[in-house]
Amino acid sequence: MAAAPRRLLVVWHSFTGATEAMVEALLNGARASAGDAVQVVALRAAEANADDVLGADAVVFATPETLASMSGAMKDSFDRSYYPLLGRCEGKPYALLVCAGSDGQPTIAQLRRVALGLRLKEVAEPLLVCTQAQTAEAILAAKAVPESELAKGRELGGLLAAGLELGVF
Template sequence: MSERKRLLVVYHTQSGNTGRLAEAVVRGARRVAETETVVKRAFDAGVDDLLACDALLLGTPENFGYMSGALKDFFDRTYYPCEGKLTALPYAVFVSAGNDGTGAVREIERIARGYGWKAVAEAVIVRKLVTDDALVQCEELGEAIASGLALGIF
């Protein structure tokens, strides 16, 4: 039997909204027994975590039309040590936005292109309040990425 694929969820939350979204993403991902889901706060995740994963889910609040400083810090600490080592890593994004969230997504995508990662799902942007529907969307995102990983789709 082959080794289980590892899905890494890296997120930052301050108000708790992105944390609720991350919990939903993880709930969905853990429905897929064939995939191991590892969850890290952005300040706690590092190079070893990134190099050990087979797919990545990134969660951030929208801060001033941008990603959180904590997620940016994660990128700053991992980019050069991981440069050229994660080409085509499947990833997706979820954002808790007070505005429209597109700036945060755009900047994450720009950095992800630098790593050589491959987006495998549309970003989930939750605007204003975290509703039950938003939590379901995040659960579906987590389950879809974990399933795709387990099935070898990416």
């Protein structure tokens, strides 16, 4: 009997399409890298729960930066799942994807702090995409992510899927 495929879960939220485009790139990279050896699943933050995280072999948290913080939907996801996860997912591999206007570091720090509390294991440097949106109009506008950034998303997805497939993490 063949072993069940490893499972990569992406929990994500997007306001203007940049994070969603990066998630799609990550998913495409993961699927291209591991084929059927890794089950790749994406859930919106509003839908994801502790059981989804527990059922995954690795997790990516993808969010836009909103007022120097993760999005409210991502925070809500953590609010609903943090205590049910506490003490149950130590060492689970994770990675971060943040789309920001110009900084992103406060959001990365905040997400890392949550992951530290859960004792997750960071297996890749956070992927940060800066859109350079600085006005209200630019911040709220639909985003087109440059191919160079999408390529980084595909690369991260491929890395994570390969790591799962090979048992590296």
